[in-house]
Structure formats: C-alpha cells, structure tokens
Amino acid sequence: MTRTRPAPMVPLGLSGRAIAPDLARGAMLLLIAIANAPVYLWDEPAPLTSAHPLDASLADRIVQSLAIIAIDSRTYPMFAFLFGYGIVQLYRRQREAGADRRRARRLLRRRHWWMIAFGAVHAGLLWMGDILGAYGLAGLLLTWLFLDRRDATLRVWATVLTTLLALASILMAVGGALLATIPEDTLLGPEEFSLHGPNAETDYGASVIARLGFWAFLAPGQGVLGLVTPIAILLAFLAARHRVLEEPERHHLLLRRVAIGGIACGWTVGAVVAAQNAGLLGIPRAVDWVFFGVNALAGLACALGYVAVFGLVAAHVRDRPVGALSGALQAVGKRSLSCYLAQSIVFAPLMSAWGLGVGAHLSSWSIALVAVATWLLTVVLAVLLERAGRRGPAEWALRRLAYPSSR
Structure with missing residues (x-):
C-alpha cells in the first residue's frame, strides 16, 4: 500500500490577494508612524497615558488633537483586526490546498512563535513599542481556543470581553471622579512618569x-490583557469566515453602517480626550487615565470603521484598472511587516x-512631518519591490522560517 504524501504547505503568492486588507494595511502604516513618533520626543515631559509633550505651541496642539481624535488607540486595533482576518485566510488556504486541520494549525502556531521572536528582537534593538510580539501572543492563544469554534x-465571547472592557471603563471613570476631588499636588504628577524613558538613554x-x-x-498587556486585541481578532475571525473583505459588494450595508457608526464614535470620544489634552476640561492631568478605558472602546469602534471604509473602497475599485495611489498602498500592504520594521530602522537611530538625538530638537508638528516622510520612503521601496515581483525582506524571512517546505 502506498501512503499519500501530505500536500505541501506553501505561502500565497503576491498575486491573487484580496484588495481591501492590503489597502488598509498600506494606509494604516502611515497612521502607525504618526502615532509612534511622539515617543521619540524624549526631552519633553509627557502625561501619564500619552507620549504627547505637555509643553506645546498652537501648531503642536493642533497636530496632537488630530492624532488623539483620529489615530491614537485607533491604529493597533485596526492592525489586530487585519491580523486576525489574515489568520483565517491562511488557515482556509491551507485546508483548501489539502492540509489537514492539525498541520494547518501547526503552521499557524509556528508562525506566531516566530512573530514573538521577531518582536523581541525588534524591541531589544530598536523599538520598545513593538506590536509583533503582542499579536503573536494573541494569535497563539486565540487560534488555540477559537479558530474552529x-x-x-x-x-458570545466577543460580547463578554467587550462587556468586561466597558465595566473596566466605568470603574476608571468612577475612580477618576473620586481622585479629582483630591488636591492636585498630592497626586502623581505627569512629569514623574514618561513613555519616553528608553529613548532618553x-x-x-x-x-x-x-x-x-x-x-x-x-506584549501581554496589549496582546491579551487589555482585551481590545482579542475582541478585534474574534470579530475578524467572524468577518473572514463570511469573506466580508474579499467580497465587500455582498456586505455593502454592513460595511457602511460600521464605517459611519465606528468612526463617529471614535472621533467623538477622541475629541473629548483631545480637549483634556489641551487643558480645556479643568480635570487634573494626573487623572488622564480616567479616559483610558472609554477611549480604548472608542478606538476599537473607530478601527473597525476604518477597516469598513477600505472594504467599501475595495468594492468600488476592484473591477477598475489599478491606480497609482491604490497600487502603492497595496504594494505597502503586501509588505507591511517590512515597512513596519523599516520605520524603526529610520526613527530609532535618528531620534x-x-x-x-534629533528627537530632542523636534516638537509634535515637526516629528509628524518626519513620520510622513518615513512612510513615503517605505512606499517608494515597496513599489520598487512590487515592480520587481519580490517580497519584502521580513516577509521572506518569516515565510522561510514558518513554512517547512520553504526551508
């Protein structure tokens, strides 16, 4: 009797990909660059829950407010959703190619362990705010618990976790209201703690x-304990099973409702947090964390809204010739891991x-310009790789390590 050899486990090529996830990843990396940039302003005091400097000019306040409303706490849930969506896509492709359930899950597990390893190296060498480790950890746990459920x-579990996050938000609000009655000089001042520490070494x-x-x-806080990432990934599992982003024209009404409702919620709460950042609410800065929970929920809603927007865009452009902008965003999206790491390669030694030490001489508005310029550089590199038909170096390395047939 001859034994049938298992089907080879190979990664998807650069063609044949869904448009919406790559468009979203490409644009999201611009938002990530802007969101991460203030952490490099290491010579300025910052509040407890933010990297935005306390001392700011009018131009700085405008940039900070735009970031707080539309970017901060809105990018990493978006990335988490796209990451979860990709898990189901990869799993489905392996099953359709003939891999049994155990082998397909083993591939995912190996891939997530390597993401944690990539994240540890990235954090140690360049960027303390690395998200690869967080998503690798979340992928390990949620794939094990929920992939085939x-x-x-x-x-049910997405609802339970969202309810827990909402309850935590209420407790934070109540605790903040109580602390606001205490004399401000007895509270831990925002200048006594800063996210800038490692970059100031x-x-x-x-x-x-x-x-x-x-x-x-x-990594464990952002990946699991903060609840936002698990909720985003569970919702992504559901969306990917129904091919919401691969077939956006079939889900147009859902995408439109999520886009309008999610972005409206995120920007409204973000405007309140931006007002607090500008000192307009009269609440002590030492209790800024009172907004942390509700802003996390609003950020998740906003992130889902952003993803829905790119789903609607994909439905509009999928049967049209690829334009310069959409083509460039897709090129970056296909190489999102390399482009994400490239941002740190530029920022960390420069700032x-x-x-x-350039970060000591910049402010919120000027470092935002550097972030945009850095993203544009990655766009150029991604487009050149796309024209050459080549993957990004980080994508190549991860596939080389994760897929047994590639080694």
Whole structure:
C-alpha cells in the first residue's frame, strides 16, 4: 500500500490577494508612524497615558488633537483586526490546498512563535513599542481556543470581553471622579512618569535593557490583557469566515453602517480626550487615565470603521484598472511587516538619545512631518519591490522560517 504524501504547505503568492486588507494595511502604516513618533520626543515631559509633550505651541496642539481624535488607540486595533482576518485566510488556504486541520494549525502556531521572536528582537534593538510580539501572543492563544469554534461561540465571547472592557471603563471613570476631588499636588504628577524613558538613554546597552523591560509588560498587556486585541481578532475571525473583505459588494450595508457608526464614535470620544489634552476640561492631568478605558472602546469602534471604509473602497475599485495611489498602498500592504520594521530602522537611530538625538530638537508638528516622510520612503521601496515581483525582506524571512517546505 502506498501512503499519500501530505500536500505541501506553501505561502500565497503576491498575486491573487484580496484588495481591501492590503489597502488598509498600506494606509494604516502611515497612521502607525504618526502615532509612534511622539515617543521619540524624549526631552519633553509627557502625561501619564500619552507620549504627547505637555509643553506645546498652537501648531503642536493642533497636530496632537488630530492624532488623539483620529489615530491614537485607533491604529493597533485596526492592525489586530487585519491580523486576525489574515489568520483565517491562511488557515482556509491551507485546508483548501489539502492540509489537514492539525498541520494547518501547526503552521499557524509556528508562525506566531516566530512573530514573538521577531518582536523581541525588534524591541531589544530598536523599538520598545513593538506590536509583533503582542499579536503573536494573541494569535497563539486565540487560534488555540477559537479558530474552529462556531460563529455563535465567537459572538458570545466577543460580547463578554467587550462587556468586561466597558465595566473596566466605568470603574476608571468612577475612580477618576473620586481622585479629582483630591488636591492636585498630592497626586502623581505627569512629569514623574514618561513613555519616553528608553529613548532618553544615552547608552545603547542600557537602552536595550530598558526597551526589553518595557516590551515584556507591553506584549501581554496589549496582546491579551487589555482585551481590545482579542475582541478585534474574534470579530475578524467572524468577518473572514463570511469573506466580508474579499467580497465587500455582498456586505455593502454592513460595511457602511460600521464605517459611519465606528468612526463617529471614535472621533467623538477622541475629541473629548483631545480637549483634556489641551487643558480645556479643568480635570487634573494626573487623572488622564480616567479616559483610558472609554477611549480604548472608542478606538476599537473607530478601527473597525476604518477597516469598513477600505472594504467599501475595495468594492468600488476592484473591477477598475489599478491606480497609482491604490497600487502603492497595496504594494505597502503586501509588505507591511517590512515597512513596519523599516520605520524603526529610520526613527530609532535618528531620534533616540543613544543615536543622533534629533528627537530632542523636534516638537509634535515637526516629528509628524518626519513620520510622513518615513512612510513615503517605505512606499517608494515597496513599489520598487512590487515592480520587481519580490517580497519584502521580513516577509521572506518569516515565510522561510514558518513554512517547512520553504526551508
């Protein structure tokens, strides 16, 4: 008797991809660059829950307000949703290619472990706010628990986790209201804690230790314990099962409702947080965290709204010739891991105190321009790779490590 060899496990090529996820990833990386940039303003005091400097000019306040309303806490849930969507796409492709359930899940598990490894190296060498480790950890847990569960189970758990996050938001609001009655000089001042610490280290070795220490708490917090990422991934599992982004024309009404409702919710709450950042609410800055929970919920809603917008855009352009803008965004989206890491390669040695230290001489508006310029650089590189028919180097490395047939 001859034994049938298992079907080879190979990654998807650069063609034949869904348009909407790549469009969303390409644009999202611009938002990530802008969101991460203020952390490099290491010579300025910042509040407890934000990297935006306390001392700011009118131009700085405008840029900060736009970022708080439309970008901060809105980008990483969007990335988490797209990551979860990609898990189901990869799993489905492997099953359709002939891989059994155990082999397909083993591939995902191996891929997520390598993401954690990539994240640890990224955090240690360059960027303490790395999200690869967080998503790899979330992928390991949620794939194990929920990948093959029924839709109803996913809905129930997404609802439960959202309810828990909402309750935590209420507790934060109540606690903040109580603390607001205490004399401000007895509270922990915003200048006594800063997200800028690792970037302010002048010794590179010390900065590596500081970054890894920060990342060791951030990865599980952002990936699992903060609840936003698991909720986004569970919702992505549901959406991917029904091919919402591959077939957006079939889900036009849903996408339109999510886009309008999610963005309206996110921007409305963001406007309140921006007003607090500008000192317009009369609430002590030491209790800024009172808005943390509700802003996290609003950020999740806004992120889903952004994804829905790109689904609607994909439905509009899918049968049309690829334009320069959509083609460039898709090129970046196909190489989102490489472009994400490239941002740190530019920012960390340029801005940090252990490098050229340029971050000490910039402010909110000027570093935002640097972020946009950095993203544009990655766009150019991605387009050149697209024309050459080549993957990004990080995508190549991850596939080489994760797929057994590639080694």
